[in-house]
Amino acid sequence: MPHRGLAYAVAAAFLLFPILSGAKGPDFRDSANRVRKLLQELVAANTENPPGNEARAVAIGAERLRGAGVPYQVFEFAPGRANLIARLKGNGSAKPLLLLAHVDVVPTAGQPWSVSPHQVTERGDRLFGRGVLDDLSMAAAELEVILLLKAAGTPLRRDVILAWTGGEETGGDGIRWQLQHHPETLGDAGLAFNEGGGLRLGSDGTVKEASLLVAEKIYQDFTIRTTGTSGHSSAPRPDNAIYRLARALDRLAHNPFPARLLPVTRKWFEAAAATEEPRVAEAMRAIATSKGALPEAALEVISAKPAMVALLRTTCVPTQLAAGTGRNVLPAEATANVNCRILPDQGPEEVRLALVETIADAGVDVVPVDKAIGGKASPLVGEGPAALRTVLGRLYPGVPLIPKMVNYFTDSRSLVEIGVTAYGVGLFPATEQDGLTVHAADERLPTASLRPGIELLHALVTELAAGR
Secondary structure, eight states, X not given: OOOHHHHHHHHHHHTXXXXXXXXXXXXXXXXXXXXXXXXXHHHHTOOBTTTOOHHHHHHHHHHHHHHHTOOEEEEEEETTEXXXXXXXXXXXXXOOEEEEEEOOBOOOTTOOOSSOTTSOEEETTEEESTTTTTTHHHHHHHHHHHHHHHHHTOOBSSOEEEEEEXXXXXXXXXXXXXXXXXXXXXXXXXXXXXXXXXXXXXTTSSEEEEEEEEEEOEEEEEEEEEEOOOEETTSOOTXXXXXXXXXXXXXXXXXXXXXXXXXXXXXXXXXXXXXXXXXXXXXXHHHHTOSSSOOHHHXXXXXXXXXXXXXXXXXXXXXXXXEOSSTTEEOSEXXXXXXXXXXXXXXXXXXXXXXXXXXXXXXXXXXXXXXXXXXXXXXXXXHHHHHHHHHHHHHXXXXXXXXXXXXXXXXXXXXXXXXXXXXXXXXXXXXXHHHTTTTSTTOEEEGGGHHHHHHHHHHHHHHHHBOO
């Protein structure tokens, strides 16, 4: 955890915001107090998924919207599970702006938490609790901005929609249900902001970079299946299903997809190199400026950073194995789940055929599990990125905005699939070490980041939606 001097530096930097913005507006100190209280209630609601129980969080948000006179709807997509949708009406001169966040969180069982995970605990200059980063703080800030717009009677040239969804952590059940059963609630949005970006704090407590999520890899599982002749294990047979499966997986392990650049990853490697130590930065620039095959020496240098390397290729890795019915019985079948994260310009069927070719065994089946969703990238230029650059220029002068693609998925993929331009933004300045606590024990958020996060979002929404 950063030392006390860093905490003072962070707080001092954040106190400059009203001066930098140069405009009168909401009392963001009061807003931060309200968001912290709401965050505490959302964390305490315990929406671990499974089972979810997002209706608990939705009820908390609905109460605040009702008290402020903001129209809202609650949609139950499964028992005890719900989405919350609210809308402030504009004059319709632009398509609606959607503020999206999920209110389910990942499980905590088996993790070595030093505090109660479902109670916000302040320790030093950090708030600890499951969901304080992913994604309950964003949900709370978005609701607060809706309330601020309502209280101020801000004239809007476009509707502003708030959506709290459930089921994101297990595939996006909530938003997919919403779009399938009530597309009118979200499907008319022209632009959406969701999780996925970031504001990275340096060791001196100042923001060094801002990232904008513009693309996600396609998530697709495949079942790799082999068969063999069952029988007594005392009489082994050459067609053992487990051996055959093992050979297939070994071929996959030794034949990765080729490394290559997409436009978004080229721009990310160019910009992000400035934040890395010299040897890695040199390798990143060599990759970014390459015109053909990526340089092997540079790839070797970044090989110690698996998440970075994974941005350059489609990845497929076994995650689960199953075989046999007894210790003394030859298996009739052996299966593996192979999880693929596919570059957005490839299709799942193309990847399936590549796996079949690599395995090179007609006796091995490669079958997709469920339908893949997502993969389309949002444009690197347009009103969303332009507005964010404008706001960042006021609040964090000189901080670069770096577009990025991520290896994971968010609810944005379901929006992009139906033609809604969606971006992942970061509201709350945090260190790289803070970010590593997402999905891990002792998830944490800098206490002082609440206020600037709300101000950034309010400024962004005002920039894009206030009447002109």
